Amino acid sequence: MTRIDFHSHILWNVDDGSLSKEMTLDMLSISEEERVEYICATPHYIINEQEIALEDYKERFELLTEAYKGNVNLIPGLELYMHPKLPEYFKQGKIFGLNKEKYMLIELPMRDFPIYTRDVFYELSILGVKPILAHPERNLKIQQSPTFLMELIDDGVLAQVNAGSLLGVYGQAAKDSAELFVKNNMIHLLGSDAHNNQRRSPRISKAYRRLKELNPELYTWINNNNESIIKGEDVHPLAIIRQQHKESFLKKLFKKS
Ligand SMILES: [Fe+2]
Numbered sequence: 001m002t003r004i005d006f007h008s009h010i011l012w013n014v015d016d017g018s019l020s021k022e023m024t025l026d027m028l029s030i031s032e033e034e035r036v037e038y039i040c041a042t043p044h045y046i047i048n049e050q051e052i053a054l055e056d057y058k059e060r061f062e063l064l065t066e067a068y069k070g071n072v073n074l075i076p077g078l079e080l081y082m083h084p085k086l087p088e089y090f091k092q093g094k095i096f097g098l099n100k101e102k103y104m105l106i107e108l109p110m111r112d113f114p115i116y117t118r119d120v121f122y123e124l125s126i127l128g129v130k131p132i133l134a135h136p137e138r139n140l141k142i143q144q145s146p147t148f149l150m151e152l153i154d155d156g157v158l159a160q161v162n163a164g165s166l167l168g169v170y171g172q173a174a175k176d177s178a179e180l181f182v183k184n185n186m187i188h189l190l191g192s193d194a195h196n197n198q199r200r201s202p203r204i205s206k207a208y209r210r211l212k213e214l215n216p217e218l219y220t221w222i223n224n225n226n227e228s229i230i231k232g233e234d235v236h237p238l239a240i241i242r243q244q245h246k247e248s249f250l251k252k253l254f255k256k257s
Contacts, residue, residue, distance in 0.1 A: 001223040001224075002037050002038070002223070002226050002227045003034070003035055003036050003037050003038075003204070003205075003208070003226075004036070004037065004038040004039075004040075004189070004190075004226045004227070004229075004230060005031060005034075005036045005038070005039040005040065005190070005191055005192050005194075005202055005204055006040050006042075006098065006105070006132070006160055006189045006190065006191040006229070007040060007042050007079065007105060007134060007135075007160055007162070007191025007192065007193045008027075008039050008040060008041060008042060008191065008192055008193065008194045008202055009041075009042070009043055009044070009079075009193070009194060009195045010024050010027050010028065010039065010041050010064070010194065010202070011024070011041045011043050011060050011061065011064060012024045012060075012064075014043040014052065014060060015043045015044040015050065016044070016195060017043060017194070017195045017196070018195070018196060018197075019196070021063075021067050023196060023197050024064065024067070024068075025067065025068060026197040027194055027196070027197050027201065027202050028068055028070055028072055028202075029070065030194075030197060030201050030202050030203060031072045031192075031202045031204075032070055032071055032072055034202065034203055034204050034205045035205065036072055036202065036204060037071075037072065037073060038072065038073045038074075038075050038230055039072050039073070039074060039075065039202065040075045040076075040077040040098050040099075040105070040191070040230075041061060041064065041074060041075065041076060041077060042077040042078055042079040042098070042105050042191075043057075043078065043079065044078075044079050044081065045078045045079065045080050045081065045095060046081040046083075047081065047083040047085050047086070047089060048083075049081075051094070052078070053094075054093070054094065054096075057076070057078075061074070061076050075098060075099045075230060076096070076098075076099065076100060077096075077097065077098040077099065077105060078095055078096065078104075078105065079105050079106075079107055079134055080095060080104060080105065080106045080107070081106075081107055081109075082106055082107065082108050082109065082114055082117060082120065083120075084116050084119075084120060086106070086120050086123075086124060087120065087123040087124050087126075087127060090104075090124065090127055090129060091127065097129060097130075097232070098132075098229070098230065099230050099231070099232065101230070101231065101232025102128055102129055102130050102232045103129075103130045103131075103132050103158070103229050103232065104124065104129050104130065104131055104132065105132045105134050105160065106121075106131050106132065106133060106134060107133075107134040107135065108133070108136075108139050108142075109139075110138060110139060110140060111139075111140045111141070112139075112140075112141060113139065113141035113142065113148050117152070118151070118152065118155060121152065121155060121157055122155065125155075125156060130156065130157075130158065131157045131158070132157070132158045132159070132160050132188075132189065132229075133149070133152060133157055133158070133159045133160065134160050134191070134193075135160060135161065135162045135165065135174075135191075135193060136149045136152075136159050136161075136177075136181065136186075137161055137162070137165045137170075137174050137175075137177035137178040137181060138162065138165060138170055138174050138177075142177065143173050143174070143176075143177045146177070146180065146181070146186070149181065149186055150186065150240060150242075153186055153237070153240060154240075158188040158189060158229070158235075158237070159181065159186055159187050159188055159189075160187070160188070160189045160190065160191050161178050161181065161182065161187045161189075161190055161191075161207075161211075162174075162178070162190075162191060162192070162193045163190055163191065163192045163193070163203065163204045163206070163207030163208075164192070164193065164200070164207070165177075165178035166178045166179065166182070166207045166210045166211065167206060167207060167210065169199075169200075179214060182211055182214045182215050182218060183214055183215055183241070184240055184241040184242075185215070185217075185218055185221075185237065185238040185239065185240050185241055186240055187211075187218065188222070188225070188229075188235070188237055189222065189226065189229060190204060190207060190208065190211065190222065191204075192204045217238065218238060221237070221238050
């Protein structure tokens with residue numbers, strides 16, 4: 001089994017993540033404690049607002065590999081903010097996937113599900129990209145209607161849950177959704193989404209344990225497929241458990257009314 005942290009802001013002074021080399025090294029020592037073998041360094045990339053030139057990324061990633069001499073393998077990547085121009089940027093070679101392979105981490109606005117989301121994912125897939133949706137359990141529209149996520153997964157999109165969501169760090173709604181998605185095989189990978197060495201740290205092992213409790217079959221699938229995603233190899237997700245999903249969703253609706 002290989003433990004991978006697919007989502008982190010460990011590159012310092014790039015975004016709202018790590019503030020210094022020292023903080024980054026501290027974060028990585030936490031990852032070591034958590035027995036993480038690979039960590040993806042995925043700073044925010046927001047088209048027209050917060051773009052990182054490829055050369056700049058390279059330089060910063062090299063600074064990181066020079067500074068860090070520990071056992072966690074560092075994997076390059078980006079956390080791309082949903083934008084209709086993502087396919088164009090990919091064609092122009094401005095953006096890249098995890099480990100410079102085909103899986104690409106993409107986040108949605110927290111409170112919206114843009115109407116062009118499925119189209120952008122489709123266009124990317126035509127270009128050979130496999131989208132990974134970052135922390136869907138934190139998106140308000142998906143919380144209210146998990147069908148949005150189900151449709152994306154049916155289209156071939158993978159979903160990454162935040163470790164903190166499973167532990168209640170982002171509130172009850174995100175926790176409920178994270179649990180629901182894990183129980184119904186609607187999650188394919190875990191990330192700490194670490195921003196610092198304090199409250200939003202790269203701690204991940206508790207969340208792995210929680211995931212195992214909630215869905216042992218999915219836990220095994222993740223352990224067996226984690227590394228393939230880093231290598232850019234195809235994976236075959238477990239089928240979504242739709243009936244149970246429907247019931248839980250109805251229960252959720254019923255509770256609210
Ligand atoms: Fe993030």
